[in-house]
Amino acid sequence: MKKRKERIDRGIKVRSEDIFALSSYREMIYLLMPRAIPVVGLLGIAPFLSPYWQEVFISTSIYALLAISWDLLISAGLVSLGQSLFYGIGSYIAGALNHYCGWSPLFTIPVATVMGGVLCTVLLLPVLRLRGIYFAMVMLVLPLMLSRLVEATRILGGTEGLPGLTPFPNQLIALYVIQLALLATLFGFRRLMASDYGLVLKGINDNDRSVMSAGLNIYLYKTQVLFIGASVGSFAGAFGTHIDMFAGMPGFALDYALLPVAAAVVGGMGTFAGPMLGAFILVPLSEILRALGALRIVFYGLFLVVFIVGLPEGIFPYVQRKYHQLERWVELE
Amino acid sequence: MNQPIPLLKVSGLTKSFGGVIAVSNVSFELKEGELLGIIGPNGSGKTTLVNLVTGFVKPTSGKVEYNNKDITGWAPYKIVSMGIARTFQMVRPFYQLPAYKNMIVPLYSPRVKKLAGGKYGDRDAVALDLLEEVGFERDSHVAYKVAGSLPQGYLKRLELAKAMALRPDLIILDELFSGLSLAEVASIVPIIEKLRFQGITIIMIEHRLKELFRIADRILVLNYGEKIADGPGEEVMESESVKKAYLGSETD
Numbered sequence: 001m002k003k004r005k006e007r008i009d010r011g012i013k014v015r016s017e018d019i020f021a022l023s024s025y026r027e028m029i030y031l032l033m034p035r036a037i038p039v040v041g042l043l044g045i046a047p048f049l050s051p052y053w054q055e056v057f058i059s060t061s062i063y064a065l066l067a068i069s070w071d072l073l074i075s076a077g078l079v080s081l082g083q084s085l086f087y088g089i090g091s092y093i094a095g096a097l098n099h100y101c102g103w104s105p106l107f108t109i110p111v112a113t114v115m116g117g118v119l120c121t122v123l124l125l126p127v128l129r130l131r132g133i134y135f136a137m138v139m140l141v142l143p144l145m146l147s148r149l150v151e152a153t154r155i156l157g158g159t160e161g162l163p164g165l166t167p168f169p170n171q172l173i174a175l176y177v178i179q180l181a182l183l184a185t186l187f188g189f190r191r192l193m194a195s196d197y198g199l200v201l202k203g204i205n206d207n208d209r210s211v212m213s214a215g216l217n218i219y220l221y222k223t224q225v226l227f228i229g230a231s232v233g234s235f236a237g238a239f240g241t242h243i244d245m246f247a248g249m250p251g252f253a254l255d256y257a258l259l260p261v262a263a264a265v266v267g268g269m270g271t272f273a274g275p276m277l278g279a280f281i282l283v284p285l286s287e288i289l290r291a292l293g294a295l296r297i298v299f300y301g302l303f304l305v306v307f308i309v310g311l312p313e314g315i316f317p318y319v320q321r322k323y324h325q326l327e328r329w330v331e332l333e
Numbered sequence: 334m335n336q337p338i339p340l341l342k343v344s345g346l347t348k349s350f351g352g353v354i355a356v357s358n359v360s361f362e363l364k365e366g367e368l369l370g371i372i373g374p375n376g377s378g379k380t381t382l383v384n385l386v387t388g389f390v391k392p393t394s395g396k397v398e399y400n401n402k403d404i405t406g407w408a409p410y411k412i413v414s415m416g417i418a419r420t421f422q423m424v425r426p427f428y429q430l431p432a433y434k435n436m437i438v439p440l441y442s443p444r445v446k447k448l449a450g451g452k453y454g455d456r457d458a459v460a461l462d463l464l465e466e467v468g469f470e471r472d473s474h475v476a477y478k479v480a481g482s483l484p485q486g487y488l489k490r491l492e493l494a495k496a497m498a499l500r501p502d503l504i505i506l507d508e509l510f511s512g513l514s515l516a517e518v519a520s521i522v523p524i525i526e527k528l529r530f531q532g533i534t535i536i537m538i539e540h541r542l543k544e545l546f547r548i549a550d551r552i553l554v555l556n557y558g559e560k561i562a563d564g565p566g567e568e569v570m571e572s573e574s575v576k577k578a579y580l581g582s583e584t585d
Contacts, residue, residue, distance in 0.1 A: 196437050196456060203427050203438045209389070210425035215413030215442030215499055 005327040034323065038186070038273070042179045047172060054171050058243055060283040061178040062236045067260040067267070067275035068185055069232040075193060075270055076225040077205035079132055082139030083260045085123075086233025087240065088146060088251035090116040092156055094238035095247025099162040109238040116234025121227045128222050131208075140257065147252035161248020168242060178239055182276065185232055189272045201225060259283070266307050268314020277316050338401050340365045340534050341503060346385055346395035348378075355381040357558040358395070363503075368525075368535045370545045370566075373555035374578060379538045380422060382555070383507050387419045388412040399503070414444045418501035422508040422538075424488040428481035432469065432491055435480055436460030439498040448500050460498070467494040467524055486517045493524065503534045510541045518544055554578065 008030050049057060066083045073080045094112035097103045103111075127138045151159055168174035192198050203211045204218050211218050241247040259282060260275065267278025285303065289296040311318055339362040348356045356378040363369055373379050384390040386397055388409040397405045399415055407415075427435050439445065440456045461476055467490040469476045475487065483491070489509055496504055506525075510518045522544060529535060529548075539545040546552070546566040554562040554569055556578040562569045569575055 196441055199430070199434060199437050200441055202430065206427040206429065207425045210421070210427065210495075211438055212389070212409040213387070213413065213419055213421070213425075214439035214495065215410050215418075215444045216438065217408070217410045 003329045003331055006330045007324070008326050008328050009324050030326075034320075035187075038276075039183055042183065043176070046175050046179065049175075051171060054175050056284055056287050058171075058175050058178055059240075060280055061175075061182045062240045062243075063256075063259050063263065063283050064182055064276045064279035065178075065185060065236040066233055066256060067263040067279045068182075068189060068272050069229040069236075070260040071264050071269060071272050071275045072189055072225060072232075073229045074264070075198075075205060076201040076222055077131065077208065078222065078226065078229075079136040080139045080229070081136045081261065082141075082143050082257050083233055084252050084254065084256035085139060085143040085146070086116060086120055086230045087237035087256040088143055089119055089230075090234030090237025091241035091247045091251040092162075092237075093119075093234070095162040095165055095241045096156060098165045098242070099157075099247070105166055105168065105242045109235065109242070112238035113231050113235040116237065117227045117231030120230035120234065121223060124226060124230075125223065128219055128226065143252040143257065147249045150249055157248065159249065161246055161250075163246050165242055165245045165247065167245050174239075174243060181235065181239075186272050186276055193272075262304060264314075266304065266315060268316040268318070271314070271316050271320075274314045274316030278314070281315070337364070339363055340367075340400060341386070342396075342398040343386065344396045344398075346382070346397065347393045348381055348385055348390060349393050355558050356385060356392075356555075359555070359558070359560045360395075361553055361560065361563055363534060363536070365502075365534055366529070366532055368529055368537065368548060368550050370549035370552045371536060371538045371555065372540070372542060372545065372552060377555040377578075378558035379555055380507055381558075383419060383505050383536075383538065386412075387417060387505065410442075413442065413499060413501075414447075416444075416500075416502035417505065418496040418499040418503075419505040420489075420492040420496050420507055420509055422511065424485070424492050426480040426483075426488055426491055428479070430480060431477050432480050432483060432487070433457060433460040433464060433476045435491055436463060436495060436498055439495050442499060444499055463494045463498055464491070467491075467497070468520060469494075485512050486514070489513060489517075490521070493521070497528070501533065503536070504528065505536045505538075507538045508540065509537070510539055510544060522548060 008027070046054070046057070066087060069086065070080050070083055090112045093115050094105070094108040097108040097111060098105070123142065124139070127135060130138065150156055156162060168177075193201065200211065200216060200221060203214075204221060208218050237251060241251065259279070263278030263282050264275035265278070266281060267276065268274030282304075286296070286300055289299050292299060307315075341363040343362070344360045346356055346359045347354070359378075359382060361369075371379050371382065381390060385392050385395075388404075388407050388411070391406045395405070396403060399412075399417065402415070404412055404415060426432075427438070437456050437460060440453070440459055446453055461471070464476045465471050469487065469490065475483070480488065480491065489512070493506070493509060496506075509521065513521070518541060525535065525537075525548065537545060537549065549566060551564060552562070552566050552569045553560060554572075554575050556574075561574045561578060562572045
C-alpha cells in the first residue's frame with residue numbers, strides 16, 4: 001500500500017478563503033481548533049490563576065483591546081501613535097460619571113464607550129484627511145496635550161485625579177468581563193474585515209484614490225472606523241479606570257500608546273489575533289522580568305529586537321501559515 | 334436652433350499649480366453617445382484635465398457642467414454617483430486581493446446599489462461576469478489570481494472592468510492602451526466599441542493615435558495646457574498648430 005502526503009486544507013478550501021466544503025468531523029476539528037484555543041484557553045485558565053496573575057491578565061486584556069483597536073485603524077490606513085488618547089478619554093468619562101454623579105460601573109462603562117468613541121472621532125475629524133506619518137504625529141501629540149491641559153486648568157481633579165472610584169465586586173468577574181469583551185472584539189473585527197465592508201477598508205489602505213474613483217466616500221468610512229476603534233479603546237480605558245479605582249493623567253501615558261504598536265508588530269499586523277497574541281506575550285513578559293530590576297527594560301528591548309528581526313511578519317501569520325501547511329498521510333489507490 | 338443639451342460642458346477650465354499653468358482656459362462640449370479622443374504631447378495637461386472633470390483636482394477657475402448640472406469642484410465620489418467613471422493611466426488595483434475581489438469595491442458603491450433598486454445582489458457573480466466581458470477567460474481561473482501577480486494587460490482590463498462596474502453614462506479612459514502590445518490593443522478595441530453601442534459616452538486619452546483615430550468621432554488636441562484643435566480626426570491632423578506641436582516648426 002503506497003502512501004503520500006497531502007495538505008489537510010486541500011479538500012476544505014474550494015476556491016477562496018471564505019468558502020469551505022467539509023466532509024468529515026476531522027476536517028471540522030481542523031477548522032474549529034484555532035478558534036477554540038483562545039476561547040477555551042482564556043476562559044478556562046481564569047479561575048486557576050493566583051490573584052496576582054488575575055490582575056496581570058486583566059491588564060494584559062486591556063492592552064490587547066488597545067492593540068486590536070490599533071490594528072483596525074491600520075487596516076483602513078490610519079496609523080495611530082496615540083491609543084492613549086482613547087484610553088485616557090474613556091477613563092476620564094467613566095471616572096467623572098462615577099466620581100461626580102455616583103453612577104455604577106454598569107452604566108459608566110457603556111456610556112464612556114460610546115461617548116469616548118464620539119468625542120475622539122470629533123477631535124480627530126479635522127485631521128482625518130492626513131495620511132501616514134502626519135496622522136500619526138497628531139495622534140501622538142493629542143493625549144500629551146490633553147494631559148497638560150488637565151494639569152494647567154486643574155479640571156477633573158488636576159494632577160490629583162479622581163480617586164475612590166467604585167471597584168468591581170469580584171476580581172474573577174472583572175477578568176471574565178474583559179476577556180469576553182476581548183473575544184467578542186477579536187471575532188467581530190475578523191468577521192468585519194472578511195466582509196465586503198472590510199474589503200473597502202483594505203482598499204482604502206492599499207490605494208485610497210482607487211476607492212474614491214469607485215464612487216465611495218473614503219472619509220465616511222475612515223470616520224466609521226475611527227469611531228469603532230476609539231470606542232474599543234475607550235471601553236478599555238473605562239474598564240481600566242474602575243480596576244485602578246482612579247482616573248487621572250496616567251491614562252494619557254505613553255505606555256498605552258506604544259505597547260499596542262509593539263504588540264501588533266510582534267504578533268503580526270492586520271490579523272487582530274496577532275496583536276492580541278502580542279499583548280499576551282509582552283505584558284506578562286514585562287511582569288516576569290520585574291525580578292531583574294533596572295535590567296528589565298534592557299531584556300525587554302532585546303526581546304523586541306530579536307523578534308522583529310527574526311520574525312518580521314509576526315508570530316500569528318507565521319503560525320497560521322505553518323498550520324495551513326500541515327500534512328496528513330493519504331493512501332494511494 | 335434647437336440643439337440638445339450637451340452631456341458634458343467644460344467652459345474656461347483653468348488649473349495652475351503654483352505658477353505653472355497645467356490647464357489653461359479649456360472649453361469643449363460632449364454630446365451623448367459621442368467618443369472624444371484627447372491627444373497632446375507629454376505634459377500637455379491631458380491627465381490634469383481628467384482630474385479636473387472627475388473631481389480629483391479642484392480647478393482654479395472655470396466650470397464643469399454635466400447633464401446641465403454644475404459639478405465643478407465636487408468630491409470624486411459625488412461625481413461618480415452622477416454617472417462619470419474613470420480609469421487611471423498608472424493602474425491602481427488592490428494588489429493583495431484576487432482580481433474578482435478588486436471588483437467588489439466599485440460594486441459596493443451607493444451608485445450601483447441605487448441602480449439595482451436598493452439591492453446589491455451577489456457581487457461576486459457580477460464581478461466575474463464583468464471580468465469575463467473584458468477578457469478574463471472564465472475557464473482559465475485568472476479572475477481568482479491575486480492582482481499583484483497579473484501581467485499589465487490584465488491589470489488594464491481590470492481597470493476598465495472596475496469603471497464599467499459603476500454602470501457609468503460617461504467613461505473616461507486615461508491612456509488605457511499605453512504599455513500594451515498591438516494584439517492586446519486589438520482585443521480591447523471591440524470592448525470599447527461595445528460600450529459605445531450600449532450608448533455610453535466615452536472620452537479616451539491616448540498616445541496610440543492610429544487606433545484612436547479609427548474609433549473616435551472627434552479629436553481634441555492639447556498643447557501646454559491649451560486647446561489648439563477640436564474636430565474630426567483628419568481635419569485636426571491637417572491643422573498647422575497641431576503639426577507644429579507634434580513636429581516642431583521649421584523656423585525653430
